[in-house]
Amino acid sequence: MEAKDIILDSIADGVFTVDLDWHITSxxxxxxxxxxxxxxxxxxxxxxxVLKADICEKNCCxxxxxxxxKAIVNKxxxxxxxxxxxxxxxxxxxxxxxxxxxxxxxxxTFRDISIEEKLRKTIKEAYSFEDIISRNHRMHRxxxxxxxxxxxxxxxxxxxxxxxxxxxxxxxxxxxSPRKNRPFIAVNCGALPxxxxxxxxxxxxxxxxxxxxxxxxxRFKLADKGTIFLDEIGDISPALQxxxxxxxxxxxxxPLGSVExxxxxxxxxxxxxxxxxxxxKEGKFREDLYYRINVLRLELPPLRERMEDIPLLVEHFIRxxxxxxxxxxxxxxxxxxxxxxxxxxxxxxxxxxxxxxxAFIMCxxxxxxxxxxxxxxxxxxxxDQHTGPxxxxxxxxxxxxxxxxxxxxxxxxxxxxxxxLGIHKSTLFRKIKALNIKIPE
Amino acid sequence: MRIAIPVWGDRVSTVFDAAEELLIxxxxxxxxxxxxxxxxxxxxxxxxTALIRELGIDVLICGALTRPMEYMIEAAGIRVFSFVRxxxxxxxxxxxxxxxxxxxxIMPGCQRGMGRGQRxxxxxxxxxxxxxRRNRL
Numbered sequence: 381m382e383a384k385d386i387i388l389d390s391i392a393d394g395v396f397t398v399d400l401d402w403h404i405t406s407x408x409x410x411x412x413x414x415x416x417x418x419x420x421x422x423x424x425x426x427x428x429x430v431l432k433a434d435i436c437e438k439n440c441c442x443x444x445x446x447x448x449x450k451a452i453v454n455k456x457x458x459x460x461x462x463x464x465x466x467x468x469x470x471x472x473x474x475x476x477x478x479x480x481x482x483x484x485x486x487x488x489t490f491r492d493i494s495i496e497e498k499l500r501k502t503i504k505e506a507y508s509f510e511d512i513i514s515r516n517h518r519m520h521r522x523x524x525x526x527x528x529x530x531x532x533x534x535x536x537x538x539x540x541x542x543x544x545x546x547x548x549x550x551x552x553x554x555x556x557s558p559r560k561n562r563p564f565i566a567v568n569c570g571a572l573p574x575x576x577x578x579x580x581x582x583x584x585x586x587x588x589x590x591x592x593x594x595x596x597x598x599r600f601k602l603a604d605k606g607t608i609f610l611d612e613i614g615d616i617s618p619a620l621q622x623x624x625x626x627x628x629x630x631x632x633x634x635p636l637g638s639v640e641x642x643x644x645x646x647x648x649x650x651x652x653x654x655x656x657x658x659x660x661k662e663g664k665f666r667e668d669l670y671y672r673i674n675v676l677r678l679e680l681p682p683l684r685e686r687m688e689d690i691p692l693l694v695e696h697f698i699r700x701x702x703x704x705x706x707x708x709x710x711x712x713x714x715x716x717x718x719x720x721x722x723x724x725x726x727x728x729x730x731x732x733x734x735x736x737x738x739a740f741i742m743c744x745x746x747x748x749x750x751x752x753x754x755x756x757x758x759x760x761x762x763x764d765q766h767t768g769p770x771x772x773x774x775x776x777x778x779x780x781x782x783x784x785x786x787x788x789x790x791x792x793x794x795x796x797x798x799x800x801l802g803i804h805k806s807t808l809f810r811k812i813k814a815l816n817i818k819i820p821e
Numbered sequence: 822m823r824i825a826i827p828v829w830g831d832r833v834s835t836v837f838d839a840a841e842e843l844l845i846x847x848x849x850x851x852x853x854x855x856x857x858x859x860x861x862x863x864x865x866x867x868x869x870t871a872l873i874r875e876l877g878i879d880v881l882i883c884g885a886l887t888r889p890m891e892y893m894i895e896a897a898g899i900r901v902f903s904f905v906r907x908x909x910x911x912x913x914x915x916x917x918x919x920x921x922x923x924x925x926x927i928m929p930g931c932q933r934g935m936g937r938g939q940r941x942x943x944x945x946x947x948x949x950x951x952x953x954r955r956n957r958l
């Protein structure tokens with residue numbers, strides 16, 4: 381290995397050089413790690429095919445540097461690595477000259493800024509639909525209508541068990557909507573006592589009650605021209621239900637202690653982990669308010685009904701905790717994944733996230749193994765002993781079990797099974813053949 | 822069969838998300854081919870995917886594609902060949918003769934197995950078009 385290669389490999393940033401025809405002439409170790417492309421495959425290739433950045437064709441930084449002679453410093457772009465992940469990177473470019481000063485190419489250095497982007501997203505809570513990870517057909521149906529839901533100004537009701545990602549969906553709708561540059565205000569209606577919730581939502585005037593020394597704007601005011609997310613809407617009192625009904629119907633409200641009516645230009649997204657229709661039938665929730673809220677209804681499936689997402693979600697959380705905790709956990713073993721696939725997750729995705737977070741404490745390096753998981757994950761149900769995943773199984777085996785079980789539940793009817801799984805019949809046929817699943821005559 | 826290729830000029834667009842045009846190939850028989858290009862500048866990826874579905878595409882051949890997108894498109898019953906590079910016409914011809922697994926058309930990083938945890942999602946799409954399997958009409 382040449383001295384320059386050793387020097388380049390010791391740099392934490394990705395570095396590659398190109399000749400005047402955009403062929404890669406050197407490619408350091410960090411570049412291999414970030415792009416997932418081995419050096420021997422990268423050398424001699426067109427840089428766009430290796431970097432796979434969203435700017436390669438339209439706004440290539442190397443091209444700009446070669447044309448203008450000016451270096452570019454810390455421009456943020458996105459690449460797709462060999463794992464199929466979209467990564468934000470910060471790139472800088474400069475010209476390469478030989479001893480006589482003739483331009484012979486250019487150099488690009490780049491840094492993975494996933495951690496910074498994760499932190500920014502966490503702080504700004506700027507989540508988009510791309511942050512919702514799923515290959516489940518019911519989720520994809522929801523993705524399909526998300527743009528239309530976002531574009532509409534109607535009230536949205538999101539129903540789903542705790543931990544299914546209702547707030548993430550609400551934020552994704554807001555960030556896709558014309559209101560995306562205005563505030564998104566989340567309020568957990570179940571977390572506050574009724575009187576406090578009322579003043580939180582509508583605000584108060586000075587003197588409205590003891591200790592109300594000065595005016596305080598409510599959440600509706602803070603969400604002006606934006607979106608308010610009312611979580612656990614099923615928990616609010618009948619008195620507050622009337623006030624909410626008025627704000628939805630008339631788009632006006634009065635802060636506590638005020639005689640002035642305030643206009644509310646706010647889009648409401650409500651969420652509940654209860655069946656609001658049932659509460660309305662039982663008289664615990666006003667029917668008129670229910671019909672006002674239930675204009676666009678999205679029902680998020682619990683994790684146990686989208687088990688095919690578990691490997692994806694586990695990978696996502698491993699990447700997330702690796703970045704946030706500066707660790708280098710390689711992944712999860714097939715046996716540990718089989719354990720996770722055998723659990724029902726009453727706490728849904730939040731519970732899975734907590735399980736992986738716990739595994740990060742127990743696992744110092746290498747892969748997450750079954751003994752890094754909580755005891756209850758390692759306990760297979762009796763029924764699963766024959767048809768569920770067991771240790772030493774590959775993901776392919778688990779997919780075969782999952783498909784066989786679904787086929788069996790549908791009396792081996794492939795059309796029904798494909799429909800339930802949300803995949804095309806021909807895709808199911810291909811999988812049955814590839815996984816060598818025997819269909820009874 | 823209706824095939825879609827997100828393109829940049831005459832080439833397969835390097836990244837699906839960044840493609841500005843969609844080349845659509847309607848092929849009723851070997852000699853009956855109709856090609857058209859439509860704008861593909863939909864700002865969000867979700868809109869791009871929705872468009873692919875609405876157009877009744879059977880096969881999508883594209884450049885680098887993120888896994889969530891690939892799953893979403895596959896879930897609509899569309900066969901996806903991702904991480905493909907080259908001139909659109911040559912890529913199409915290779916697809917019909919089952920030659921997309923040829924190194925000429927595979928993006929770097931997708932050409933051979935890597936270590937565990939770096940298995941290269943981009944290799945997935947190769948499997949179905951390997952070994953000279955022809956994609957007949």
